[in-house]
Amino acid sequence: MLPPPAGPPATVAAGGDGDRPPVSLADFAELARRALPPGVWDFVGGGSGVETTLAANRAALDRVAVLPRVLTGVERPRTHAPLLGREQAMPVAVAPMAYQRLLHPDGEPALAAAAGAAGVPYVLSTLSSTPVEEVTAATAGPVWFQLYWLRDRGLVADLLDRSHAAGCAALMVTVDVPVLGRRLRDVRNGFALPPEVTAANLPAGRDDLAHAGTPGVSAIAAHTEAAFAPALTWADLAWLRERTRLPLLVKGVLDPRDAVRAADVGVDAVVVSNHGGRQLDGAPATATMLPEVVAAVGERIEVLLDSGVRSGTDVLRALALGASGVLLGRPMLWALAAGGRAGAQAALDLLAVELRDALTLTGCADPTQARRLRTLTGD
Numbered sequence: 001m002l003p004p005p006a007g008p009p010a011t012v013a014a015g016g017d018g019d020r021p022p023v024s025l026a027d028f029a030e031l032a033r034r035a036l037p038p039g040v041w042d043f044v045g046g047g048s049g050v051e052t053t054l055a056a057n058r059a060a061l062d063r064v065a066v067l068p069r070v071l072t073g074v075e076r077p078r079t080h081a082p083l084l085g086r087e088q089a090m091p092v093a094v095a096p097m098a099y100q101r102l103l104h105p106d107g108e109p110a111l112a113a114a115a116g117a118a119g120v121p122y123v124l125s126t127l128s129s130t131p132v133e134e135v136t137a138a139t140a141g142p143v144w145f146q147l148y149w150l151r152d153r154g155l156v157a158d159l160l161d162r163s164h165a166a167g168c169a170a171l172m173v174t175v176d177v178p179v180l181g182r183r184l185r186d187v188r189n190g191f192a193l194p195p196e197v198t199a200a201n202l203p204a205g206r207d208d209l210a211h212a213g214t215p216g217v218s219a220i221a222a223h224t225e226a227a228f229a230p231a232l233t234w235a236d237l238a239w240l241r242e243r244t245r246l247p248l249l250v251k252g253v254l255d256p257r258d259a260v261r262a263a264d265v266g267v268d269a270v271v272v273s274n275h276g277g278r279q280l281d282g283a284p285a286t287a288t289m290l291p292e293v294v295a296a297v298g299e300r301i302e303v304l305l306d307s308g309v310r311s312g313t314d315v316l317r318a319l320a321l322g323a324s325g326v327l328l329g330r331p332m333l334w335a336l337a338a339g340g341r342a343g344a345q346a347a348l349d350l351l352a353v354e355l356r357d358a359l360t361l362t363g364c365a366d367p368t369q370a371r372r373l374r375t376l377t378g379d
């Protein structure tokens with residue numbers, strides 16, 4: 001177990017200027033920007049290409065207006081809601097994100113512990129900088145394992161066995177990285193992992209390419225190309241469905257036809273995601289595609305959304321568009337950078353306050369009622 005967080009979260013999270021605790025998730029970004037080396041800041045915040053999709057994710061969420069109901073008698077809504085059939089403190093999970101020791105020496109165990117304390121699932125990346133066994137030991141909360149399908153199928157089988165044995169409660173396979181999107185910030189920075197941050201779930205030495213700093217090359221992209229299976233098919237997904245009894249989620253679906261195929265294979269949920277604008281630049285915003293995916297498979301499986309969620313209002317927007325929940329990405333890394341476990345916990349506490357307010361202001365007694373709200377998209 002990790003030691004308890006040092007001091008009250010607000011003090012820790014206030015970081016640099018000390019006198020102004022964060023009042024929005026964006027404030028954590030500012031604290032992180034001050035704390036991080038520029039190359040790490042760019043790796044986390046950046047998208048692919050000219051970052052059209054990165055910006056589109058925000059713009060599309062901003063365009064979703066939610067029509068409040070009044071005189072509903074709701075005083076203090078519950079933020080609790082089910083995800084994959086289990087009640088969570090919020091319909092939110094921490095998105096899988098690689099190499100969290102880049103942000104803070106406590107890395108994945110700290111973020112997992114913060115999620116556990118906040119009562120939401122933590123999704124652990126295949127490319128975690130801490131072994132899965134140490135992460136599940138660091139939190140009493142649910143850990144879901146995110147699978148990147150490696151060229152070496154023996155390693156895939158090993159990861160499945162280890163994550164299962166370590167107590168992971170669900171499996172999330174990411175399908176939008178046949179190759180890493182071209183992230184120009186990383187290319188320009190010649191971004192590479194420092195020696196102390198490693199792909200700790202892989203056998204030693206399997207991440208050497210990710211450490212090889214070369215000007216004009218993203219070492220992360222070079223490693224991914226060497227390690228990841230580039231040509232997966234629906235048969236591979238069916239193999240995975242056969243191989244695990246854990247709830248199975250597919251992350252990185254945008255086309256409703258793919259969501260239907262995933263449901264046909266028997267997955268439990270799809271995550272409507274464009275990888276936070278880090279893969280195909282020019283892919284549509286997730287809030288744009290969500291209603292079509294919900295219409296196609298929402299009666300059969302759960303539909304989650306990520307990419308651009310930055311507030312409790314954004315969670316409400318996704319729910320009102322028919323999602324059962326969201327994944328929260330970069331803000332959690334920024335909060336980790338700003339204040340370790342306590343910073344991450346402060347960010348999730350803030351999100352809960354914002355979500356409760358958003359539910360109160362729309363007359364919803366709990367998140368499941370947000371589905372009944374009308375949304376208007378456009379000006």
Ligand SMILES: Cc1cc2nc3c(=O)[nH]c(=O)nc-3n(C[C@H](O)[C@H](O)[C@H](O)COP(=O)(O)O)c2cc1C
Nearest residue numbers: 044095096097098125174275276306307308329330
């Ligand atoms: C630094 C970083 C690392 C990421 N690593 C992974 C990963 O290992 N596996 C994965 O499925 N998605 C990964 N993602 C994508 C996130 O899971 C998620 O889809 C995305 O960040 C959501 O968008 P948001 O950051 O705008 O909330 C990563 C994202 C970032 C920013």
Ligand SMILES: CCCCC(=O)C(=O)O
Nearest residue numbers: 098127180220224275278
């Ligand atoms: C490090 C390569 C994969 C991590 C990832 O998915 C991302 O950076 O978006």
